[in-house]
Amino acid sequence: MSENRFIEKFQHKTVSELEYILENKKSYNEQAIAASIQILKKRNGKTPELKSVENEIKIEKEKKEVARKKIIEEVKKKNNITDDPNAPELHSKKVIFLFSAIFSTIFGAVLLMYNMKQTGNSKGRIQVLIFGILYTVVSIVIIESLNVKTNLALLFNFGGAGILIEYFWNKFIGKEFQYRKRSWVKPAIISVLITIPLILAAIYRQ
Structure with missing residues (x-):
């Protein structure tokens, strides 16, 4: 825990000045x-x-904490995220969208295929793979x-991302499917390692 810099700063203040601060806590x-x-004590x-x-400060902190937890729960509910240990761990729609937009549609397709593997949807995986490859190739050619x-390129990436999360996810996983959120760190590292050589090759070719 970091030291409170105000303790030394407020040492010269009078009792009245310190009490004024407590009376006007919101400021x-x-x-x-x-x-x-602490100084008044x-x-x-x-x-x-x-x-x-x-006691007032303690109650306010408790209220803020309750409100914070409520917001978190509402966000989870909105995104179909659950804490149920029996629910599968999936990459969220947001993660798939960002990977597709930043890297390319095929990267988002791979993450969605992982999700489908976790939900036992082999038919959907094949369709997503074909779409990801074809969409990426066609985008590059155009x-x-x-x-x-x-x-x-960004326009194509955003388009591919939208199709993945709004069509394929909703069709094969389900719009209301409950899942636990999976970490995006490992896929991000792999994606960067794959992308860097491609960028360097493109620069070298120029």
Whole structure:
């Protein structure tokens, strides 16, 4: 835990000034309030007034924590994420979209295929693989023929990402399917390692 920088800063303040900070808690951050309470305790002991302020702060923190947890639960529910240990671990729609947009549609397709393996959908995996390969190849051919690189590539990537998560996911996994969120770190590392040589080769070719 980091040291409260306000403790030393507030040492010169009078009791009235410190009490003013506590009376106007909403105008100060948590460290300033905590420092004021600590200094007042040393000077005056734990008075009823200080105890009351501490209780108020504690209640406010508890309310904020409850609100934070509620927001997290609502986000999870909206994205069909659950804490059920029996639910499969899948890459979320957001992760698949980002991988498709940043790298290419085939990367997002591979992640979606993993999800389908976890849900026992072999037929869907084949369709997604074929789509990912064909879409990526067609995109490259069109971009190369038009000689327009970045903007068009991103447009194709966004389009492919949308098809993966809004069509294939909803069709083969299910729009309301509940799952646990799988880490995106390992796929990201693999994707970067695959992409770097391709970028270097493209630069060298130019």
